Amino acid sequence: MSDKEQKNTCCNGDNCKESQKPKFNTELNLIQINSATASKASCQDDCCSAETKLQSDESNLSEVTGHKSEFRVHGMDCPACALTIEKRIRQLENIKNVSVNYSTGKMQVEAENSSVLEKLPAEIKKLGYTLEPIEQKGNVRIYTIEGMDCSSCALTLENHLKQHPSVKSVSVNFSTGKMQIEHDNSVEEIIKEVEKAGYKASLVSNRRAKTDMPTTQSSNNLLLLSGFFLLFGFLGSLTDMSPFVVNVLYALSILIGGYKPAKSAYYAIKSRSLDMNVLMTAAVIGAAIIGEWLEGATVVWLFALGNALQIKSIEKTRNSIRSLLDLAPPEAWVKQGQDLIKKPVEEVAIGDIIVVKPGDKIPLDGEVVQGESSVNQAPITGESIPVDKQIGDTVYAGTINEHGSLEIKVTKLVEDTTISKIIHLVEEAQEKKAPTQAFVDKFAQIYTPIVFALALAVMIFPPLLDFGTWGDWFYRGLELLVVACPCALVISTPVAIVSAIGNAAKNGVLIKGGAFLETAGSINAIAFDKTGTLTEGKPKVSQVIPINTTETDLLSIARTLEEYSTHPIALAVVNYAKEKEIPSRNGELFKSIVGKGVQTTIEGMEYFAGNLKLFQELNTPIDEYESQIKALQNEGNTLVIVGTKEQILGIIAVADTIRETTVKALQGLKNVGVDQIVMLTGDNKGTAEKVASQTGVNRYFAELLPEDKVKAIKQLQDEGKRVAMVGDGINDAPALATANLGIAMGGAGTDTAMETADIVLMADNLEKLPYTIKLSRKALTIIKQNIWFSLIIKFVALALIFPGWLTLWIAVLSDTGAALLVILNSMRLLRLK
Template structure:
């Protein structure tokens, strides 16, 4: 069973080859829906994949797809299994072209007309067999795709004696399809190539010996060995050895990361130097790399708003032009407007023009290319809609702690009042020991490093947005911000000036005391990441107008970090609901807003923003699942690239759409004066489609 089957034991995933347009996907779907043992089927042109729930063997499905004129192969855990590909049509295209050339040569040297017609007819039959078969199943399933239109055009040309035109139509169509298929497969394979990064086998210690086994036979807790230069086959934790590991396939980081005992490593990354023994933490199908591939392929299947609009336009355009072609064939000659053969020929041209292939593929191929490129750079974009949104951003809001800063605050000041420093730390550490907040962890770690024992406590309670409380030795103690003690009417007195000074210096203060008095303060600060400074400048360079910092810290700390990071604006002293309000205020100002956080905290703000961006996704399953865009590395350096890539994708999509419409409009204009030939109409369709694909493929090589 395919690992990506979404909880349905009968659902499988197949690779489909030979689709040139989304109409081909519709034809396959409609054909398979008529088969009794098929429960549900969804074919996606963008990814070339078919998800189908069926009974019986995979071979029966592969056979049915082949009957419709396409080839299918079962995918198992991301890898093709038991492929039964249809023979390549390239040889038939070449043979059709040769017969066309011989027929044309025969007409030039005044050979018998019958021989030339015979050669043209052979070229039509050989080159047109596959599209004619696909056209048959399209008509049978009630679909009007390009195979139907092109087959009708070729047969119509033969009927009116235009054998050269008919053979040329078939050959150009076959040649165009071959080139389109090859080009589209390159964009699809841009992400599938990631599958080859994780080796299919691993070295495992068993019974004291090192043996090589399939990754599918390795369980959680097994110890695998990665030698210098090896690709790491599975996610795990280092239990022995040290090395530098190239994590570029996962995080997009170009510089290898030093790893030691206890550190996590990911399947597909490369062990640069020392030998590593790794305890497996995830099965092959659950590895970070497997999730990346699965999420990206799901993203490529999601339609962008532009694509949905184009598809809707195509559904209206094709039948209108098809009906127009029938009208052109019948009405003008019926009312004496010319000969039947002339208007029939023009109607055939309109049939060809009725195929909106270039227009329909203009958006999905661009999206597949952009999302695949982003994944290779360590950026997961969860769908075409989010790709388009990223290109339209005018403001980006950042959570401070752990996003702009290291997220590892350290205690810088311990200021006791009426107690010893050790007693203050003991009480503070006891109060904070159950909290997961970075500031709380900093206090607990500092107390542990100073060998300060924690006190006994009970009735511990969190006070959201303000602090914590607990009963220690029958006394209720509190640790939190100034708001907490102000609400309890505890006077800060002469401490207020000191508090203000420390805050101005960039310290976050945790005040410790009871309902009667303050026993001390602990100052904590968090260093800003150098990568954050570079990333924020990069965003300004690419035209993001407003860079905003949101933090629950005091004004002094916020001002210091904002100055160092060179943000445009900042909001301090914020509770989680206040961050949501800040996002809404930015939107009210007319901004398209992204919120950047760690994907776990600040969930309301991430959800409120037009785009939620999580960082450090390689170590956080939650971030990979919840955010719209995930930066796999734990830094912001890829954010300017993401914005640039999105804008480039939008520009290329617009170029493709306008080019496709212009070509169709020009062809329509040229039909009625009789300036357009049938082969020119085919060339305008297949040529435009090929140019659109090649233009979209530029996104695969985009580096920012």
């Protein structure tokens, strides 16, 4: 069950006390709840008070000078766990502040001294969780690991390194191929220790991971050499060659090809792990014992070949993310006086002016202070059309300056740029297990030891009961050992998820984890906030109705009246007049009438622009126009009436405009099978009905307050719908949290959107939404295909063992071949357009 599902089944927001519900300060554009808090707006008094528990008190933090540390918490399986941990840590002496974020699995602690931080792992362990220090200064390093072909390899490597006295903490992630480790000894020693376990490690320098893994030439040479001896042994067996020489050739093949898995098996046993290397090595040794040298050599070679192909295929999926690291250049041209100096991006400070020439990539996020150009933002937002940039516009690291030189004031350090956050979020997303993956992993943990025990039973009991010879049943037991490897099954889900998340990231869509990828595939209703989501959120003139004057004169007077106002409606009128190239007149004695409009004097006569209430108070004859005014308002227009005290000169209707991509996007959603598209708006029913008819929305809720949007989402869920909510990630946070899936738009412009939602559309439009749903459903289909294929292969192999129809090398081929096919099937997600 996903996080969202747990929340919705256990929570009832109505039970929360009003004072305990999350609060949003929209004026400051600050959400005082994060994504974790949103997913907790729960249930029970504990969850209801999540705001006060998870909100960091920045004012307090600025006043104290304590020891701060960040940890990753393992073992939390619902939001209430985070609150339990917080309560316990707060009870400890010398703790100043603690914040546990369930969504990211991280805990931030501030203490008066460092000694209390050292006690935290033991305290957390008492609660049933484990702590892993992250972002520690000095000794924490990240390595890329080569040679892991399933998640059990990561566990084996972790267990091996944990036994080393110089290693304080270690975390190996199979999906990303990375190891984060805190150690006191040298990098070279750690690399040697990794090699002992049968893998290769390379240190990730600075902020950049190497996109190319260490060379595998030596492994390939061993594979070829092992195959050479196997081939010659087999050909020799067909001739008059001595059986002893043939067996020696087979033995050499086994030793050369089996050295690496045997070494890995040794360390796996030391670490109390039962991985595929252990099972395969046991099978090969057993084959040698009973004289099946050809079988043993074939098993070793097929196993090594399968691993080599698997690793090569998996690296392609990992590189789909690693390639993002190379989007931003490592150096920047920094302006110092009249000189340009080339500096590493790590040395560029906020406020520095950098110069980007035509055709170059922008190295850091910033604001254009000089020049104009078109910038290709596809690496960040997925938009195929370059975006025009001028003075005051924001640009992002990793995007490409198409033409025209730009001077950019740096606004973010290299580690805080949008592309850095994307990479961090994507890698973090890969570490989160989807419900299907968690189930498969549990199944494999049960399946492997059961089949291992069954293999031992098959070797011992049938011959004891005179059901056959020891040799026959020992051989069948070895086959069972090979079939006990659940490699294809275990790898069926994570590779598909990594491929899908990587594809999405390249196309401007951030999916925060496998659970959300799975949820997106099951969505059958999508609710949209109207303003700023379906519409531009920027009012524009929709109609100009001159009454007692010409259109040109009406717009000229209106521009004069509104030119000094900063109200969005006034700006819309002024911009429209500018587009029509209608000049303003000479006005004087400008005056703002609060809540009603403006007035000025033009050529000795007073003119007014404002709402209906203003002219009613001026006693201007307006009765004959009231029906027309109401009709325009019912169509969703805001009206600017222009006139004098004596007469109305005309009416200018201003309305929010539909986004160009909205209609196409909503039709695309219908095409991929989303049967209910809902609009949520605070506007009146007339406006809602008009927008619904223009966009293709088949249901709407109008005149909603923010809390009413939450009720609308719950109503849809009560009707049996799995609901996604699409908003801007700020004012819509409560509804985003309540929905089964929260989708934020315009993530490239707002850090809040990237933190709040489950899925983030980096571009400020909806064109990626149908693609996201399609990708999610394709991923679910492929995951199901992989799981069923893996299980069927296993059960067929098991069924063929007992009649004696399965050979040892066919068992290996079924295992490694199935794993390879599963990986290749998953990689199809990388190519989905």
